[in-house]
Amino acid sequence: MSKLLQKPVKLALIQLATTSSKPQNLSHAHSKVIEAAKAGAGIVVLPECFNSPYGVKYFDTYAERLTSKDSSESWRALSSMAKEAGVVLVGGSIPEREEEGGEGRLYNTSMVFSEKGELIGKHRKVHLFDIDIPGKISFHESDALSPGNKLTIIDAPGYGKIGLAICYDIRFPELAMIAARKGCFLLLYPGAFNLVTGEKHWELQARARAMDNQVYLGVCSPARDMEADYHAWGHSMVVDPNAEILDETDEKESIVYAELSGERIEEVRKGVPIYTQRRFDVYPDVSEGRVKYEE
Numbered sequence: 368m369s370k371l372l373q374k375p376v377k378l379a380l381i382q383l384a385t386t387s388s389k390p391q392n393l394s395h396a397h398s399k400v401i402e403a404a405k406a407g408a409g410i411v412v413l414p415e416c417f418n419s420p421y422g423v424k425y426f427d428t429y430a431e432r433l434t435s436k437d438s439s440e441s442w443r444a445l446s447s448m449a450k451e452a453g454v455v456l457v458g459g460s461i462p463e464r465e466e467e468g469g470e471g472r473l474y475n476t477s478m479v480f481s482e483k484g485e486l487i488g489k490h491r492k493v494h495l496f497d498i499d500i501p502g503k504i505s506f507h508e509s510d511a512l513s514p515g516n517k518l519t520i521i522d523a524p525g526y527g528k529i530g531l532a533i534c535y536d537i538r539f540p541e542l543a544m545i546a547a548r549k550g551c552f553l554l555l556y557p558g559a560f561n562l563v564t565g566e567k568h569w570e571l572q573a574r575a576r577a578m579d580n581q582v583y584l585g586v587c588s589p590a591r592d593m594e595a596d597y598h599a600w601g602h603s604m605v606v607d608p609n610a611e612i613l614d615e616t617d618e619k620e621s622i623v624y625a626e627l628s629g630e631r632i633e634e635v636r637k638g639v640p641i642y643t644q645r646r647f648d649v650y651p652d653v654s655e656g657r658v659k660y661e662e
């Protein structure tokens with residue numbers, strides 16, 4: 368048995384076509400999660416903002432309090448999908464409204480559920496997507512959202528550890544590096560790149576994070592909708608520890624599948640042994656591990 372991944376698993380990334388109707392998105396996600404489970408997936412991922420349009424003006428309207436099952440229809444829906452399908456479900460992300468008594472902040476948050484439907488982890492996007500490329504794209508998540516302040520590592524029962532972050536977080540290799548250093552076999556990024564940055568950087572970021580850390584990696588986008596305000600890049604993909612793309616789709620709705628095994632991680636690490644060749648004596652600041660993370 369591999370130390371990192373306890374048993375081989377089929378990963379499914381659902382590139383969901385989303386609408387402005389939350390009930391419709393939840394019910395559509397349900398049918399796709401069941402479809403992925405029937406195809407043999409053990410870990411299933413939904414995209415960033417899977418139950419709403421993606422855009423600064425929508426976050427407040429669609430936000431839910433994630434204090435308990437009772438406070439959030441998305442929590443209830445995801446929990447029951449995970450249980451019915453019998454999968455570990457990474458519930459993409461949704462806009463979260465801070466607990467009552469707080470300052471009413473909003474976050475871009477991913478919830479993860481076990482095969483029994485229990486909430487086993489939650490990640491609040493740490494790096495907000497604030498960019499300005501003149502004449503091309505201007506987007507400021509921080510006009511509406513607050514950033515999370517922790518790295519997230521999920522202990523997926525029966526499999527092992529998964530590093531979870533959201534979209535723009537992928538551009539900050541520190542998160543991926545620390546998650547891999549803490550023993551994750553897989554890095555997952557529900558995300559929604561766009562037509563400007565997607566073509567240049569989506570695949571490059573995914574393959575680079577996988578290669579640097581010699582782990583599996585999945586990036587899961589919504590399907591592209593040219594009628595929506597934001598045009599998602601799509602191209603959800605799974606990359607192996609050697610930076611090879613195992614499966615990828617185009618911009619339309621579909622499910623991307625890949626078989627993951629711990630032996631493959633070990634094989635890659637044995638071939639190119641950067642794991643044992645690191646020189647923490649030369650760069651001690653990254654080895655000190657002074658980091659806030661949730662497990």
Ligand SMILES: NC(=O)CCC(=O)C(=O)O
Pocket residue numbers: 415495496533534535536538558559560561564565568
């Ligand atoms: N939703 C996001 O965080 C988008 C990130 C993105 O497009 C990028 O280029 O980075």
